Amino acid sequence: MAKTNSKSTNTTTKKSKTTNSKSSSKAKVASKYNFPKETYQFWYERMLLIRRFEEKCGQLYGRQKIKGFCHLYIGQEACVVGAVTALKKEDKWITAYRDHGHPLALGTSPNAVMAELFAKATGCTKGKGGSMHLFDKEVNFMGGHGIVGAQIPLGAGIAFAEKYNKTDNLCICFMGDGAVRQGAFHEALNMAMTWKLPVIFVIENNGYAMGTSVERTSNVVELYTLGEAYDIPSEPVDAMKVEEVHLSLERAAERARKGDGPTLLEFRTYRYRGHSMSDPAKYRTKEELASYKELDPIEMVKEALLSNKMADEGYFEEIEKKTKKIVSDAVDFAEESPYPDVEEIYKDVYVESYPFLKD
Numbered sequence: 302m303a304k305t306n307s308k309s310t311n312t313t314t315k316k317s318k319t320t321n322s323k324s325s326s327k328a329k330v331a332s333k334y335n336f337p338k339e340t341y342q343f344w345y346e347r348m349l350l351i352r353r354f355e356e357k358c359g360q361l362y363g364r365q366k367i368k369g370f371c372h373l374y375i376g377q378e379a380c381v382v383g384a385v386t387a388l389k390k391e392d393k394w395i396t397a398y399r400d401h402g403h404p405l406a407l408g409t410s411p412n413a414v415m416a417e418l419f420a421k422a423t424g425c426t427k428g429k430g431g432s433m434h435l436f437d438k439e440v441n442f443m444g445g446h447g448i449v450g451a452q453i454p455l456g457a458g459i460a461f462a463e464k465y466n467k468t469d470n471l472c473i474c475f476m477g478d479g480a481v482r483q484g485a486f487h488e489a490l491n492m493a494m495t496w497k498l499p500v501i502f503v504i505e506n507n508g509y510a511m512g513t514s515v516e517r518t519s520n521v522v523e524l525y526t527l528g529e530a531y532d533i534p535s536e537p538v539d540a541m542k543v544e545e546v547h548l549s550l551e552r553a554a555e556r557a558r559k560g561d562g563p564t565l566l567e568f569r570t571y572r573y574r575g576h577s578m579s580d581p582a583k584y585r586t587k588e589e590l591a592s593y594k595e596l597d598p599i600e601m602v603k604e605a606l607l608s609n610k611m612a613d614e615g616y617f618e619e620i621e622k623k624t625k626k627i628v629s630d631a632v633d634f635a636e637e638s639p640y641p642d643v644e645e646i647y648k649d650v651y652v653e654s655y656p657f658l659k660d
């Protein structure tokens with residue numbers, strides 16, 4: 302896969318290669334933007350937390366401490382931390398099953414996320430969701446969802462509720478590149494634009510749906526152009542650059558809050574690990590993976606901090622140490638926490654007052 306992040310208006314029927322542009326040097330990246338030190342440091346610290354947390358998850362999976370499905374987000378971190386700074390805390394988030402990064406970016410306690418991965422009662426979904434079904438109402442994270450594309454109409458529905466209740470909030474609805482081939486994507490986009498819902502649809506295009514490349518699933522490989530069928534303003538975003546993520550979402554949020562309706566953003570990103578823990582990733586070359594690691598979003602932010610003299614080596618050492626401790630404390634917390642009681646299995650299935658459950 303070779304992505305160009307040019308906004309060239311390739312027709313939707315033309316196949317085009319899609320790799321993130323490597324044209325700009327790291328130094329140029331740093332100087333092109335004008336974000337304050339606090340923002341860069343926040344991005345760095347949250348991305349590093351997600352990275353170290355997930356590296357630990359990979360190890361713990363190998364030791365069978367974490368079981369079941371587990372999809373790592375490593376490489377895609379800029380997509381979520383850029384969203385945190387561009388949106389407001391009342392906004393709602395929803396995504397698919399590759400969902401560890403989203404609550405961690407929003408500020409869910411790493412202890413609660415790790416405990417959930419261990420299926421413990423102290424987990425953010427009370428140990429009943431596991432890796433694919435993290436939820437945290439406190440930070441407005443409406444969950445990870447295991448059915449490909451299922452969260453897209455749900456995201457539109459959440460946005461509908463915000464509009465109905467006349468709030469100033471929006472819903473950001475993340476999905477993978479594989480999800481855009483689902484009918485639900487098209488139905489939700491159509492209604493969201495018809496009703497001008499305050500929703501931002503974000504395709505995290507990491508190039509593959511399991512082992513199937515974007516090119517193998519359709520003639521239409523410039524995924525953002527799919528929004529044009531519904532008159533939705535749509536654009537591709539180089540999502541290895543957190544600054545671009547932030548700026549694109551700021552534009553989309555402004556539209557949504559003005560009442561102009563949805564935006565479709567194609568975040569061009571990459572996952573370094575396999576689809577899930579059991580994927581030997583034979584469908585891609587080592588060279589392709591290495592070329593993306595050169596664009597590592599965390600390294601780029603580190604470079605920006607250094608070249609803008611917003612941090613020195615001491616800062617990076619301190620953050621690394623602090624982050625490792627947060628992750629190891631989360632593992633201890635998860636280990637020491639109890640499993641849920643058996644009776645818990647019947648709770649949180651329906652709202653207690655569900656009208657059809659009368660004796």
Ligand SMILES: Cc1ncc(C[n+]2csc(CCOP(=O)(O)OP(=O)(O)O)c2C)c(N)n1
Pocket residue numbers: 399447448449450476477478479480481507509510511576
């Ligand atoms: C409706 C449905 N069909 C098939 C699957 C099996 N499945 C799980 S993940 C996946 C690939 C989705 O890829 P993508 O949307 O690109 O997300 P990514 O894993 O890259 O984040 C598939 C086909 C599923 N979970 N749901």
Ligand SMILES: [Mg+2]
Pocket residue numbers: 477478479505506507508509510511
């Ligand atoms: Mg994908």
